[in-house]
Amino acid sequence: MSDKPVGYWEYFAKEVRLAGDAPLYVRFADGVAQDESLQALAQNARPGQPLANILFAAVHFVLLRGADDPLRRHYPNLNGGAHVDGEDPFPLFARFCERHRDELMPLIRARVTNTNEVGRCGVLNAGFRAVAKEEGAPLHLIEIGPSAGLNLIWDRYRVRYRRGAQSFETDVPEARLTLDVELKGDGIPPLGPAPRVAGRVGLELNPVDLSNADDRDWLRALVWPDQIDRFARLQAALDIYKDARPEIRVGNALELLPDALAAIPASETACVYHSFVTYQFTAEMRAALDDILTAAGLRRPVWRLRYEGSRTHENILGLRRYHDGSKEERTLARAHPHGAWLEWLA
Numbered sequence: 001m002s003d004k005p006v007g008y009w010e011y012f013a014k015e016v017r018l019a020g021d022a023p024l025y026v027r028f029a030d031g032v033a034q035d036e037s038l039q040a041l042a043q044n045a046r047p048g049q050p051l052a053n054i055l056f057a058a059v060h061f062v063l064l065r066g067a068d069d070p071l072r073r074h075y076p077n078l079n080g081g082a083h084v085d086g087e088d089p090f091p092l093f094a095r096f097c098e099r100h101r102d103e104l105m106p107l108i109r110a111r112v113t114n115t116n117e118v119g120r121c122g123v124l125n126a127g128f129r130a131v132a133k134e135e136g137a138p139l140h141l142i143e144i145g146p147s148a149g150l151n152l153i154w155d156r157y158r159v160r161y162r163r164g165a166q167s168f169e170t171d172v173p174e175a176r177l178t179l180d181v182e183l184k185g186d187g188i189p190p191l192g193p194a195p196r197v198a199g200r201v202g203l204e205l206n207p208v209d210l211s212n213a214d215d216r217d218w219l220r221a222l223v224w225p226d227q228i229d230r231f232a233r234l235q236a237a238l239d240i241y242k243d244a245r246p247e248i249r250v251g252n253a254l255e256l257l258p259d260a261l262a263a264i265p266a267s268e269t270a271c272v273y274h275s276f277v278t279y280q281f282t283a284e285m286r287a288a289l290d291d292i293l294t295a296a297g298l299r300r301p302v303w304r305l306r307y308e309g310s311r312t313h314e315n316i317l318g319l320r321r322y323h324d325g326s327k328e329e330r331t332l333a334r335a336h337p338h339g340a341w342l343e344w345l346a
Contacts, residue, residue, distance in 0.1 A: 009033035012052045019337070022224045024074060024089060025056055031090035038097060044108045048280050053115075053222065058107035059093065061221035062100055071096045075225040107218075112206045113280075114147035115222040118237040119230065119339035120275050120307060121154040122161075122181040125170060125189075127305040127317050127332055128154065130346055131271050132195030134321075135301070139197050140268040142260050144253045144289075145277035146202030148210050148219060150237045152246040155194040157237070161342070170194065177236040179339065187344030189333070198268045200246050201260055203253035210241060230338065254288050261296040270296070273305035276337065297322030309337055317342075 013029035016022050029052055032038045042051040063072055072078050074089040097104060132139055146152050158175035161168040163183035171193045183189075208215045216238070223230045249256050257272070264270045272293060278286055296302045301323040309315045317333040332346040 008051060009039065012050075021340075022226045023083075024076075024226050025052070025224055027088070027090055028052075028056060028093050031094065035094060038094060041097060041101070041104070042108065044105060046109070046112060048282075049112055050280075053113045054108055054111060055097075055104075056224075057113070057218070057221040058104045058111070059096060059100075060225060061107055061217060062096075062103050064217055064221055067096075067100065067103075069096050069099075077223075077225045077228050077231055081228055111218060113222060114145070114204075114206050114208055114219075115276075116147040116150040116208070116219060116234070116237070117230070117276075117338050118150050118157070118177070118233045119179055119181075120337075121151055121157050122159045122179040122339040123307055123317055123333065123335045123342055124151065124154055124273065124275060124305065125157075125159050125194075126342065126344065127273070127307070127319060128271070129190035129192075129195060130319060130332055131269060131303050131305065133190060135269040135303075137267060137269045139195055139271050140199040140264045141197060141201070142257065142270075142272045143200070143202045144257070144272065144274040146204050146207075146246075146248055148208035148215075148241070149202050149204075149246045149248050150234075150241055151275065152200050152202050152248075153237075153241065153244045155197060156240050156244055161189060176240055177233065179233070181339060182341040184334075184341055184343040185345070187333075187346070189342065189344045199264070202246060202248040203256045203260065204248050204250060205252055207248050207250055210238065227338070254285060254292065257289075257292050258296070261292075261302065266300065269303065270300060271303040271305060273307075275307040276309060278306070278308055293320075293322045294325065294327070297327075298325060307335070319346075 009029050009032050013026050016026050042055040045051055045054040071092040074084050143152055158172040158178040159170045160178050161181050161183045168188055168191055170191055208219060210216055293302050293304055301321060304320045306318045315335050315337045316331055317335055319332050320327055320329040334343045
């Protein structure tokens with residue numbers, strides 16, 4: 001995304017409008033694109049952070065904490081699921097930012113977009129099965145940017161793929177959360193029992209402490225208010241997490257990754273993965289990640305599963321194998337950024 005405020009906001013509004021599932025934030029972005037004072041407020045975000053996500057989440061956080069303001073009636077997750085017609089919410093949004101600036105500023109300056117969108121596990125699930133089918137050995141997973149770690153426990157969630165009247169489910173006995181994913185195209189993702197996971201670890205610069213009420217509410221604030229189902233998924237995953245706390249190592253992922261890879265036993269399949277993380281990387285960071293995996297692949301095969309977006313409006317689930325200095329890559333699927341739909345191509 002562009003660092004130029006007006007261009008950025010117009011681009012963000014276009015992207016969200018294309019997704020078609022967040023009209024409130026489309027209107028806010030359109031409004032901010034014409035409001036220099038709000039653009040300046042958002043520019044207080046930490047370097048590399050997406051301005052819209054931070055500003056909108058900060059406002060949402062203050063509302064979740066009980067701020068009594070007319071703006072609340074435009075948030076479906078706070079008003080019982082209603083969409084208000086005949087009233088433009090942006091003037092209320094602008095007024096809220098002015099009135100609550102002292103509460104918003106610390107959030108904008110300190111917080112990051114470490115969203116844990118559990119719906120993405122419906123897409124990642126298929127990718128892990130593809131890796132397991134290739135290698136056979138138990139998976140040893142390293143997630144770059146796991147936030148709270150809710151997507152590290154992807155195999156605790158059942159996935160139900162739907163195409164018209166057809167339904168295909170992964171085999172997860174007594175699952176407490178089922179992720180519904182619409183299937184597009186003719187392909188069917190791998191099903192059956194989940195592959196065995198021998199080890200899992202997350203590498204996170206800004207971990208979310210789920211024992212901290214502020215961190216939990218910030219996770220909720222990052223969920224877009226029109227998308228009520230996402231709040232239910234998040235809460236269910238938080239409940240499951242209490243019984244399955246994966247290891248998260250705190251620090252720069254690129255600095256931690258070589259040691260994490262070196263520690264994987266030869267009998268296990270090394271699989272590094274990330275979802276909507278590398279868009280926040282600089283070009284140098286992306287190149288460094290590729291170099292680290294290439295070097296690790298000189299000793300053993302290393303798999304990289306990436307679920308990321310692009311400026312072509314396509315969100316791709318891609319798989320790359322590093323071994324003996326070579327890289328083999330394929331596209332497994334196209335998918336919605338929050339896992340609402342999947343087109344399996346592999």
